[in-house]
Amino acid sequence: MEVVRTGAALRTARARLPGPVGAVLTMGALHAGHRSLVERARAECRSVVATIFVNPTQFGPAEDLARYPRDEAADLALLGAAGADLVFVPPVEEIYGPGFATSIDVGPIAEPLEGAARPGHFRGVATVVAILFELVRPERAYFGQKDAQQCLVVRRLVADLALPVEIVVCPTVREPDGLAVSSRNRYLSPAERTAALALHRALAAARDAYLAGERDAAALRRRIGEVLAAEPLVRVEYVSVADAATLTELERIGGPALLSQAARIGTTRLIDNEPIG
Ligand code: PAF
Secondary structure, three states: OEEEOOHHHHHHHHHHOOOOEEEEEEOOOOOHHHHHHHHHHHHHOOEEEEEEOOOHHHOOOOOOHHHOOOOHHHHHHHHHHHOOOEEEOOOHHHHOOOOOOOOOOOHHHHOOOHHHHOOOHHHHHHHHHHHHHHHHOOOEEEEEHHHHHHHHHHHHHHHHOOOOOEEEEEOOOEOOOOOEOOHHHHHOOHHHHHHHHHHHHHHHHHHHHHHOOOOEHHHHHHHHHHHHHOOOOEEEEEEEEEEOOOOOEOOEOOOOEEEEEEEEEOOEEEEEEEEEO
């Protein structure tokens, strides 16, 4: 596995790789979710390129960029074991050069849910993803369903800018007890870790109600809210039952929908979702 840190070195190394090239873009702090993306890319592509870049423009002023976990040696070990051929680990100035001023706004899909809770977040994501796609030039790129809105933002970006990359969305990886794996889980105390299971329980309860025939979106939101409210350490930020393609809040479920939620447990903010229909 080769590790490069400049755009020029990336282009040289990328040119030697046989296609199709699959890309997995990350901010490091890698876990089983990232590993599953790299393994899927490995299974479906002849070459795999991963990136590790903690993107400052997707952090809000109140979000602690400096606190974001960084462990390059562990990340490279995971990527090597999962089968990456090439890893791009640029410093900030390699991505955002002097006078950098362009940003990409993908419109309404970036506005609700995470977009409302984290103003500017998806502008930062869309901008860095476009830059990384241009540098890596993958034929396919692999993203996790856990960040469902990010997947829709990236699909919009790729469609609108006619970027020649196929987006592959892979299932959320969960711990055996149902907690979605996340770089942020490491911040949870044992009591908070137990409380965090309410997120998955809430989604499962709503999904079960849907499978039992419930089609009223407000009833499904209530079901999620009740399960979360029963856990005193959980502070709910939002509960959503939305159209899976547009993220518009629904009154009734008539097609593919997304159950999603964000909550704080102590100082840790967690998100999770479940597609239905
Ligand atoms: O999902 C992430 O880790 C980031 O948002 C991404 C896609 C690597 C862009 O910085």
